[in-house]
Each structure stands twice: as C-alpha cells, then as structure tokens.
Amino acid sequence: MEETNALGSLPQDSKDVSDERDAQKGKYMTFKSGNEHYGLKIQYVNEIIGFQAITAIPETEHYIKGLINLRGKIIPVIDVRLRFGQEPFEYNDRTCIIVISVKSTVVGLIVEKIAEVVEIKEENILPPPSIVRADKVQNKYVYGIGKVGGSVKLLLDPDKLLNDTDMSMVEQANDMGVEE
Amino acid sequence: MAEEFNTEGMLDMYLFENEQLLEQLQETVLEQKDSDCFDEDSINEIFRAMHTIKGSSGIMMFDNITAISHKLEDVFFYLRESHPDNVPHLELVEHVLTVEDFISGEMDKIRNGDSPDGEPAEIIAELNQFLEKIKNGGAKKGKEQAAVAENVHVEPKHFYIAPVASSASRFYKIYITFFPDTEMANVHAYKTVYALKEVAEDLLYSPEDIISDAESAETILKEGFRVLLQSQSSEEELRKLIGVGYDIESVDIYECKADEFLQGFDFGEHELKIDLESSVEDIEAKVNAAIDQSSAEEELKEKPKEKPMAPGDFVIKSKEPGKKKQLAKDKPKAEKASFISVNVSKMDQLMDLIGELVISESVVLQNPDLKVPGLNLTNFNKAAAQMAKISTDLQNVIMSMRMVPLTNIFQKMNRIVFDVSRKLGKDVDFEMVGEHTEVDKNIIEHISDPLMHLVRNAVDHGIETKEERKKSGKSEKAKITLSARTEAGKVWISVSDNGKGLDREKIMAKARKQDLLNDGKPESAYTDREVFQFITLPGFSTNEQVTEYSGRGVGMDVVVQNIQAIGGVLDIESETGAGTTMSLKIPLTLAIIDGIVMETGDSSFVMETGVIKQFFSVKEDMMIHEPNGEEYVMIRGDCYPVIRLGKWYGLDHYCTNIEDGMMLILEVDSRTICLFVDKLIGKQEIVVKPIPSYIKKVKGLSGCTQLGDGSIALILDPSGLIE
Numbered sequence: 001m002e003e004t005n006a007l008g009s010l011p012q013d014s015k016d017v018s019d020e021r022d023a024q025k026g027k028y029m030t031f032k033s034g035n036e037h038y039g040l041k042i043q044y045v046n047e048i049i050g051f052q053a054i055t056a057i058p059e060t061e062h063y064i065k066g067l068i069n070l071r072g073k074i075i076p077v078i079d080v081r082l083r084f085g086q087e088p089f090e091y092n093d094r095t096c097i098i099v100i101s102v103k104s105t106v107v108g109l110i111v112e113k114i115a116e117v118v119e120i121k122e123e124n125i126l127p128p129p130s131i132v133r134a135d136k137v138q139n140k141y142v143y144g145i146g147k148v149g150g151s152v153k154l155l156l157d158p159d160k161l162l163n164d165t166d167m168s169m170v171e172q173a174n175d176m177g178v179e180e
Numbered sequence: 181m182a183e184e185f186n187t188e189g190m191l192d193m194y195l196f197e198n199e200q201l202l203e204q205l206q207e208t209v210l211e212q213k214d215s216d217c218f219d220e221d222s223i224n225e226i227f228r229a230m231h232t233i234k235g236s237s238g239i240m241m242f243d244n245i246t247a248i249s250h251k252l253e254d255v256f257f258y259l260r261e262s263h264p265d266n267v268p269h270l271e272l273v274e275h276v277l278t279v280e281d282f283i284s285g286e287m288d289k290i291r292n293g294d295s296p297d298g299e300p301a302e303i304i305a306e307l308n309q310f311l312e313k314i315k316n317g318g319a320k321k322g323k324e325q326a327a328v329a330e331n332v333h334v335e336p337k338h339f340y341i342a343p344v345a346s347s348a349s350r351f352y353k354i355y356i357t358f359f360p361d362t363e364m365a366n367v368h369a370y371k372t373v374y375a376l377k378e379v380a381e382d383l384l385y386s387p388e389d390i391i392s393d394a395e396s397a398e399t400i401l402k403e404g405f406r407v408l409l410q411s412q413s414s415e416e417e418l419r420k421l422i423g424v425g426y427d428i429e430s431v432d433i434y435e436c437k438a439d440e441f442l443q444g445f446d447f448g449e450h451e452l453k454i455d456l457e458s459s460v461e462d463i464e465a466k467v468n469a470a471i472d473q474s475s476a477e478e479e480l481k482e483k484p485k486e487k488p489m490a491p492g493d494f495v496i497k498s499k500e501p502g503k504k505k506q507l508a509k510d511k512p513k514a515e516k517a518s519f520i521s522v523n524v525s526k527m528d529q530l531m532d533l534i535g536e537l538v539i540s541e542s543v544v545l546q547n548p549d550l551k552v553p554g555l556n557l558t559n560f561n562k563a564a565a566q567m568a569k570i571s572t573d574l575q576n577v578i579m580s581m582r583m584v585p586l587t588n589i590f591q592k593m594n595r596i597v598f599d600v601s602r603k604l605g606k607d608v609d610f611e612m613v614g615e616h617t618e619v620d621k622n623i624i625e626h627i628s629d630p631l632m633h634l635v636r637n638a639v640d641h642g643i644e645t646k647e648e649r650k651k652s653g654k655s656e657k658a659k660i661t662l663s664a665r666t667e668a669g670k671v672w673i674s675v676s677d678n679g680k681g682l683d684r685e686k687i688m689a690k691a692r693k694q695d696l697l698n699d700g701k702p703e704s705a706y707t708d709r710e711v712f713q714f715i716t717l718p719g720f721s722t723n724e725q726v727t728e729y730s731g732r733g734v735g736m737d738v739v740v741q742n743i744q745a746i747g748g749v750l751d752i753e754s755e756t757g758a759g760t761t762m763s764l765k766i767p768l769t770l771a772i773i774d775g776i777v778m779e780t781g782d783s784s785f786v787m788e789t790g791v792i793k794q795f796f797s798v799k800e801d802m803m804i805h806e807p808n809g810e811e812y813v814m815i816r817g818d819c820y821p822v823i824r825l826g827k828w829y830g831l832d833h834y835c836t837n838i839e840d841g842m843m844l845i846l847e848v849d850s851r852t853i854c855l856f857v858d859k860l861i862g863k864q865e866i867v868v869k870p871i872p873s874y875i876k877k878v879k880g881l882s883g884c885t886q887l888g889d890g891s892i893a894l895i896l897d898p899s900g901l902i903e
Contacts, residue, residue, distance in 0.1 A: 055892040056783055057871070058829030059878045067872070067884060067892050072536035074884055074892060076872045105874050162874065 026122065028146065030115040030153050031098065033080045034087075037115060039146055039153035046099040046106065048114060051091055068108060070099065077108035083161065084141070102158045109161075118153070120146035125155065194240050195287055196521065201229045202280050202287075203588060209280075210594045213273045214609075218259075226276065227256040233283065245286050248300040251307045252279045255314075263414075264314045274602075275310055277595070278303055352418065354407040355432040358400060366390040366397040368428070369405045375421045382410035524621070527582060534571075534578050535867040539886050541571050546889075579772070583618035586664050586673070589628055590615040593635045593662055600639040607646060607656055608639060613663035619671050619768055626746045627673065627766060630739040634675045634762050635662065637736075642679035642760050652757065654678070671768055676761040682754040687714050712752040713850070716740040744899060747773075747788065773868055775885075777861040777893060778842070781831035784893035785857070786866055786885060787844070791898045793852070794845040795860065798838050813843065813854050820845065823901055824856040828880070834858055848898040855901065868895060 028039035049070065054077055056066040063082035067074050077097060081089055089112060097108040125144040144155040208222045218226070230253035237245040255275070258264065282303055286296035356372060358365045369390050376383060385407045387396040411418070415433050422431050545564050550557065590612045601608040643649075643658040650656060661676045688706070691697055691714045697706075716736045740750050748766035767773070775786040796815075804812040804819065811822040822843075826834025835841040835858040844855045866885040871878070871894075882897035 053891060055884075055894070056831075057875060057878060057881070057894065058783075058831060060875055064875060067875075069886055069890055069892055072532060072539070072886070074869055074872060074886070076874045106872075107874055 026119050028118055028120055028153065028155065029098065030118055031080075031096075031111040032113040032115055033084065033111050037151065037153045038080075038111075039118070039120065039155045040098070040100065040158060041155075042117060044100045044102055044158050046101050049097050049099060049108070051093065051095040051097060051110070065110060068097070070106075070108070073106070075099065075106045075108055077110055078162070079110045080161075081110075081112070100158055102162055105162065107162055118146075118148050120148055120153070120155075124148070191240065191290070194236050195291055197236065198233055198283070198287060201233060202284055203591065205229045205276070206280055206595060207591050209273055209276050210591065210598060213270070213598060215269070217267065217269050218272075220260075223256055223259050227253060227260055230256060230279075242286065242290070242296050244296060244298055244300045245283055248279055248282055248303055248307075251300075251304045252276065255307055255311050258311060258315065262315075267314050271310065275307060277598075279307075350411060350413075351436045352407075352409045352411065352415070353434040353436050354409060354418070354422070355430075355434075356405040356407070356422065357429045357431075358405070359429045360401055362401065364397055365400040365405075369396075369400050372405070372422050372428075373407070376407065376409060376411075376418070379411045379413040379417070379421065380409055382408075384408040527578075531578050531582070534574055535886075538571055538575060538867075539890060541567060543890055579620075580618075582620050582622075584621050584624060585616045585618050586624070587615045589624060589631065590662055590664075592628070593631060596632060596635050597639055597660055600636055601643075604640065605646070606639065606643050606658060608643060609657050609659045611659060611661045613661060614665050615662075617664040617666060617671060619766070623671075623746060623766060623768070626742060627748075627764065630742045630764065631673065631675070633736075633739050634764075635660070638675050638677040638679070638760070638762075642677035642681075644680050648680070652680075666768065670765050672763055672765055674761050674763040676759060678759040681756040681758055681760050682712055682715070682752070683756065684708065684711050687711050690714070708754070709752070712754060715752070716750060747790075772865055773895075775864055775866045775895070776844075777864050777866075777887065778844075778857045779859050779861055780825045780829075780857045781834035783831060784861065784887060784891065785825065786864075786893045786895045787846075787855075787898065788895075789863065791846050791848055792844055793847050796843055796845075797841075798843045798856075800838055803838055815845070815854075818852075820852050820854045822854045822856055825896075826856075826858070828901075846898050846901075848902055851902055853902055866893075866895070 024042050027042040029042050029045045030037050030039045032038075052068055054066040054068055057064065057076075063078050065077050065079050065082075068077050079088070081087070091110070094113060095110060096114045097110055098114070099106060099108050101107075124147040126147070127144060128142050141156050141160050142154045143157045143160075146153040146155050205226060208225055209218075212218050212222055230249045234246055234249040234253055237243075237249060252275070255272075259267070282298060282300060286298050289296045289298070354376075356369070358368060362368060366387075367390075369385070373383065373385055373390070385405065387399050387405075390396045390400070409418070413421075415435065418433055419431060422428070545568070550560070594610050594612070597608055597610040638660050643660070644652070644654075646656050649658065659678050662674070663676070664671060664673045666672070688697075688703060688711060691711075692703075696714060696717065697703065716739070743750050743764055743766065746766060748764055751763040751765060752760070753763070754760040774789040776789055776792055777784060777786050779785070798813055802814050803822070804814060806812070811824075812819050813822050824834075825831075826836075838856065841856055841858050842860050844857065846853050846855055864887070866887075868883045869885055871881060871884050880897055880900035881894050882900070883895040885893055885895060887893050
C-alpha cells in the first residue's frame with residue numbers, strides 16, 4: 001500500500017464507469033493478491049463491495065466460492081488467490097470483492113487488498129517476458145506488465161481469468177441469454 | 181445510431197402488428213371453416229387485414245409479402261363486391277391459410293435477420309386461377325341481382341355471403357324515423373310495410389294497428405316506426421324498397437340473428453326509449469349489448485340527442501353492427517379495455533424489483549433492532565401491516581400482468597387439427613373449452629410443442645379412419661376436445677379424442693419385447709395407468725407404420741421431458757373404443773413456487789412443496805446399511821433409498837447422526853426416495869432465480885432464491901437427485 005501511495009495520487013473514482021471512454025482509457029484498478037500487484041482495465045469494473053456472506057455451491061471448482069446477493073442480483077464470486085493456484089487466505093474485514101462484468105457475465109473477485117486506480121501509458125506496458133513462460137499458470141491470465149514508477153503491475157485478462165481453459169463456456173452461456 | 185433505432189422500432193412494430201393481424205385472420209378463418217361460407221364481416225375483416233399487411237409491407241419494402249397479400253386482397257375484394265355464387269369454401273379456406281403460412285414464414289425470416297426471399301409466384305398463380313374460377317361461376321349471378329333491383333320477387337337462391345344463421349334468409353330490424361311534421365305518419369308507415377311485403381318471408385311491425393288507429397301516427401312520429409323482417413334480400417335492396425323520401429327522415433337497418441328475431445318486440449319494447457333520445461350509435465350499441473342492457477342504458481341516456489344522418493353513414497354503419505354483435509356475444513362489453521404492449525424485459529425487471537421490495541420489507545419488519553425489549557411499536561406495527569398489504573397487492577398485480585390466456589396456443593392447435601385431419605382424410609370436430617384460462621407467459625412458451633404433439637397424435641393415432649368408425653358404430657365425424665382449467669394452483673390442459681383408445685394388450689406386448697416389465701410382477705397386476713405410462717418411454721411406439729405426422733422424431737418421451745422440465749406431469753387415461761385423454765398438469769407460473777426451506781451444513785436449500793409427501797424423524801433401528809455404503813430406511817413396511825444431502829454434495833459440518841436430522845419422503849416421477857437434511861426452517865413462497873450461467877450446471881440444483889434475511893438458498897431439483 002505504501003509504495004503505491006508514494007507513486008503519486010491519480011484519480012481514485014473507480015465506480016464512475018459512466019464517464020467517457022477516453023477518461024477511462026489507460027486506467028487500471030490495481031489490487032494485491034499474494035505478493036504481486038495486479039491490474040484490471042477499469043472498464044471491466046462495476047463496483048467494489050465489502051466482504052459479505054457467501055452461499056457455497058456444491059460440486060463446483062474450488063476457486064468458485066459461491067453466490068452472493070448483490071442488491072437482488074445473484075452473482076458468483078471467485079477467489080483470485082485460489083484461481084491462481086496460490087495458498088488460500090483468511091477473509092477479514094479488509095477483504096474486498098471487485099465486481100467485474102465481462103461480456104455481460106457479472107462476477108465478483110475476492111482479493112486481499114484493493115490498491116488504487118493508476119494510469120498506465122501504452123508505452124509502459126510490456127508483453128510478459130518470455131523467460132516467465134516457465135510459469136505457465138501465471139502467464140495464462142497476464143497479458144502485459146505495466147510499469148508504474150518503480151513498481152510493476154501484472155495486467156490481467158479478465159476473460160481468461162474467469163474461464164477455466166477455454167473461452168467457449170462463457171460465450172455459450174451468453175448466447176443462451178440465461179445470464180441475469 | 182438514432183436512425184438505426186428508428187428503423188428497428190418500425191420493424192418491430194411491423195412484425196408485431198402483422199403477427200396480430202395474422203393470428204386474428206387465422207382465428208376468423210378457422211371459426212368458419214365448417215360453415216358453407218364466410219359471413220360478410222369475416223370477408224371484410226380478411227380484406228382489411230390483407231390490405232393493412234399489403235400497405236405496411238410496401239413501406240418496409242418486403243415485395244413478396246406485398247405481392248401475395250395484394251392478390252388475396254383482390255380475391256376478397258371480388259367476394260365483397262360481387263357476392264359470387266358457388267364459391268368452393270374449403271378451397272378458399274385453404275388458400276387463405278396458405279397465404280397466411282407464407283407471410284408467417286417470411287416474417288420469421290425477417291425476425292431472424294434474414295431477408296424475406298420466399299417466392300410467392302406459385303401461390304399467386306393459384307390464387308389467380310381461383311379468382312378466375314369464382315368470377316366465371318358468378319357471371320350468372322349478376323343478372324339475378326339486377327332482377328332483384330327491379331322489385332321482382334325471385335326464387336330463393338343461395339348467396340355466397342350468407343348470414344351467420346347459415347340459411348338463405350336473413351333477419352333485419354328496421355327503424356324508420358319520420359320528419360316530425362309529417363301528416364298521417366301511419367299511412368306513410370303502411371306504405372313502407374306494403375313495399376316490404378313483396379320481399380318479406382315474415383314481417384312484424386310496431387305500432388301494429390297503423391291503418392285503423394289514427395293515434396298511431398303520433399306514436400310513430402314520437403317513437404319511430406319499427407319493423408322486424410325476415411327476407412332474403414340484401415340490406416341495399418331493402419333500402420331501395422323503403423327509400424328515403426320527403427317523409428322519411430332516416431332508415432336504420434340492422435341485421436340480427438334468428439333468435440333475436442324470434443324475441444320479437446319483447447326485445448324491441450325495451451329500446452323504445454332509447455330510440456327517442458339517443459343517437460344512432462347508441463342504438464347500435466344497444467342492439468349489440470342486448471345481453472347487458474341495464475348497464476348500457478345508464479350511459480345511453482347521457483348521450484346527446486339524435487343527430488341528422490348523412491346518406492353515406494348508412495354504408496359504414498350498417499356493417500359495423502354485425503361485427504360488434506359478434507364481439508358482444510364473445511365478450512361482455514365491459515372487457516373492452518385498452519392495451520399497451522410492453523417489452524417483456526421491462527416486465528421481468530419490474531418483477532425482480534418487486535421481489536427485492538418484498539425481501540427488503542421483511543428485512544425491515546423483522547429487523548433485530550426492533551427486538552429490543554420495552555419498545556412501543558403500536559404505530560410501527562400499524563404502518564408495517566399497511567405496507568405488507570400493499571406489497572402483497574403489488575406482487576399480485578405483477579403476477580397477473582404476466583398472465584396470458586391460452587387462447588392463442590389453442591387457436592394454433594385448431595389449425596393443426598384442421599391441417600392434419602384434412603391430409604389424413606379424417607373428419608374431425610375440434611372443440612375448445614376454457615381457452616381463456618391464464619398462465620404465466622414463460623409457461624406458454626414451454627407447452628406449445630408438447631401440446632402440438634399431443635394434438636397431432638390424437639388426430640393421427642387416436643382417431644380411427646372413417647371406415648373404422650362406421651364399422652364400430654360411431655359417428656363419422658370424430659371429436660377432439662382441448663380443454664384447460666385451473667385447479668389447486670395448477671393448470672390442467674387436456675387433449676381428449678373419442679377415437680379407439682389405447683390398446684393395453686399391444687402396449688404390454690411391446691413392453692414385454694423391450695424387457696420393461698418387472699420380473700416378479702404378474703402382468704395382470706399392472707394398472708392401466710402404469711401400462712399407459714410405458715408409451716412415454718424413449719423408443720416406445722406401437723404404431724407400425726410411420727406417417728407424416730408421427731415420423732418427426734418427437735416422441736412421447738420428449739413430450740414428457742419437456743413437461744417435466746417445467747415441473748409438470750402427463751396423465752394418460754384411456755378406454756378402449758371410447759377414446760383417450762391426455763392431461764398435462766403444469767404449474768401456473770415458473771417464477772414463484774411454494775417451497776419448504778431446510779438447512780444442511782451451512783447451506784440453505786429449498787424444495788418444491790408438491791413433491792414432499794411427508795417429514796419424519798428416523799430412529800437408527802429403521803435404517804438398513806448396505807456394505808457398499810448405500811442406505812435404506814424402513815417405513816411402515818416399505819423400504820426406500822436414502823440420500824443424505826450433506827454427503828451427496830460433500831458439505832461441511834452436516835449432521836451425521838440420523839436421529840438428529842429430519843427425513844423427507846419425496847415422490848418424484850412415481851418413485852419414492854428419502855432425503856436426509858439437518859433441519860427444516862419453514863414453508864415459504866419463493867421467487868425462483870436462475871443460477872448464474874458462469875457456474876456450470878450442478879446436478880440436483882434447479883435455481884436459487886433469496887430468503888427473507890437476504891441470504892441465498894439453493895433450489896433442489898428432485899428429479900436431479902434420483903438419477
């Protein structure tokens with residue numbers, strides 16, 4: 001948290017997605033999971049909510065923690081750390097849920113700590129270095145590495161984050177139009 | 181962007197309107213398919229519908245639809261204007277239906293974003309041929325009509341356009357108003373009667389003694405002169421006979437039904453007053469609303485005094501009453517409401533919001549803060565009760581908004597019966613009962629296909645051929661009844677035929693062949709119901725030859741599956757030689773179900789109340805454990821398999837001691853199983869929501885819902901548990 005704050009204050013209003021596209025361009029919602037900082041394009045983020053009771057669903061992937069009631073809408077939540085194959089962590093009152101919407105699928109992401117919204121210029125985004133390719137699990141979700149001042153953010157591809165291995169699942173579901 | 185929206189809106193409107201027109205058209209046509217001809221109103225209606233479709237399709241530049249509707253419009257224009265003789269009615273019905281099919285098909289293409297590329301030339305050619313045919317047939321007719329105009333009483337002849345009474349003679353009510361300054365109005369009236377006598381088969385007038393009683397002149401001036409006439413002449417001919425001259429102010433002619441005619445002036449008596457002080461429209465309304473006179477009278481009295489009529493009015497008005505009459509017969513006048521079409525997604529949104537409201541209401545009303553001892557909540561409770569009432573009303577209203585009558589779907593079935601029976605050469609009467617029964621919109625979407633299949637089956641397999649029917653001493657005309665009713669929160673839709681019934685022996689033989697019979701059970705021990713259920717199994721068909729209508733790959737098993745998918749059941753009753761009745765029992769709505777809330781481990785579950793037969797606590801000694809881990813429970817001498825919900829889903833912290841939990845006996849698809857849960861919470865009406873599609877389908881779960889405290893419960897699908 002300290003180091004990101006030191007990098008200068010940039011617009012923090014993550015909820016105001018109705019702003020013009022231009023204002024959102026190049027802005028990333030960053031959060032901490034494990035030891036790394038991750039970034040998500042702000043367009044995908046609907047809102048951030050505090051942790052709330054989750055209803056578990058049996059027989060689903062371990063990282064799908066269950067369903068939450070978001071003002072009458074029932075949405076699934078996934079634990080990002082478990083999704084990345086990292087050790088589980090204890091949820092506490094600082095735990096947040098980032099509600100993202102990808103191709104009309106709304107999903108909550110449980111993350112350890114929300115950092116802030118930062119602007120990362122196109123030229124500061126590097127493709128993931130090939131040497132990291134050894135760690136395939138990571139590489140799947142990260143499409144670029146953003147340099148912000150002295151630190152780096154792993155930029156996430158939300159499509160890949162949500163979907164196990166293939167994209168077809170979500171698209172199928174969207175085609176069916178059963179999503180609320 | 182804006183422009184794009186505009187055309188889209190237009191297209192939607194175009195499709196919506198035409199769909200409605202076609203539906204109405206089909207209804208009209210099928211209603212009269214069995215009579216010898218269309219009545220005048222239907223001809224006008226079909227003409228108007230085609231005219232509208234032609235116009236709007238022209239605007240949207242769907243040329244093929246324009247062309248074909250134009251052609252059919254031509255045909256009906258000819259029918260309307262020339263009243264031709266000897267029109268092959270069934271052929272005409274088929275032509276109309278073909279055109280309707282064509283347009284529907286093209287509209288489907290448009291709806292799917294394809295271009296309407298169907299080729300109407302063939303149908304148009306057929307229509308041309310048909311038009312030629314009736315034109316030639318009607319040539320003689322022109323002369324006859326001329327003869328009538330010359331006031332010669334011609335021999336009874338059969339007009340193509342006939343009254344609804346379907347006999348050659350028609351019944352009229354004639355109202356004649358004389359100018360108030362007419363002298364000896366009774367003599368003038370008699371003159372009219374004399375003229376009408378030439379064409380009359382039956383004539384009645386009031387006041388009656390117009391010749392001897394001079395005072396009748398006054399009555400006539402005051403109340404008008406009324407005539408009931410039975411004649412074969414058309415309205416125009418009658419008008420000519422009466423003629424509007426220096427003495428007669430206006431003549432109103434209404435065609436009426438035979439039974440109205442027979443009521444004579446008993447009925448007319450009532451109208452005397454209205455005649456005096458109401459306008460022509462009101463009189464019309466009066467005639468039409470004969471059934472609910474009292475209510476109409478109030479408003480009639482308030483209407484302005486009689487207006488002078490322009491000559492042109494006659495033509496239009498004289499057509500309207502007949503149409504209104506029919507409507508008035510079908511529906512009481514009060515139902516004449518205005519409608520607005522609303523996007524379904526908005527309705528769903530409203531429904532969601534109301535669901536939310538109900539939940540947040542219970543959050544407020546059962547708030548733990550209110551449980552503090554010593555609070556005086558009298559006023560709060562009053563306000564709360566009021567609020568609860570309003571939100572219940574709100575829920576009822578939104579539910580009723582989603583309800584639509586089965587009329588449309590029933591009409592579709594009418595069409596299917598018509599098509600299939602004609603193709604198979606069977607003579608079938610189709611009767612609809614309770615088509616106004618309302619069900620939730622989402623249910624309608626699900627029952628259309630199964631119902632279609634059942635109806636087709638009834639015509640194809642249920643009804644015997646004409647010869648067979650004759651042999652078994654039945655009337656040649658078979659009957660299929662489609663009926664709907666609500667009972668105990670469920671809708672029953674039955675398809676009954678009076679055909680040959682199911683053949684128990686044949687089904688048993690087939691079942692034996694397919695090895696479906698239980699070894700230990702003697703064949704005679706199977707009840708009829710059990711036997712008939714065999715036909716709902718996949719791959720089971722006793723029909724040796726595959727016909728056009730049974731070889732479509734949709735079997736009874738698919739019907740049953742579709743019905744089960746919406747929580748319905750299929751019930752089969754049959755009596756050999758007397759017919760078969762297939763009844764669908766389906767829930768009124770999918771959106772709200774009555775459920776039992778229960779808890780296992782840390783999770784809440786809901787089970788539909790209907791499938792739960794019983795709850796009870798089990799003692800350890802009632803349990804039977806198999807070495808492979810399966811469990812059974814012995815209840816009153818019967819042994820049922822047990823599913824422990826916690827174990828089945830691998831939940832944490834669930835109750836393992838059988839004596840601490842609760843056993844539910846479920847009856848699913850005529851099988852009985854026991855479900856073991858930790859504890860029961862209560863009974864509740866729940867709003868069903870789908871599980872987000874991101875989560876893969878979980879066996880045994882059909883949806884989720886919010887409980888009163890805002891937490892989420894999973895809805896168990898009992899048929900998923902028994903697989």
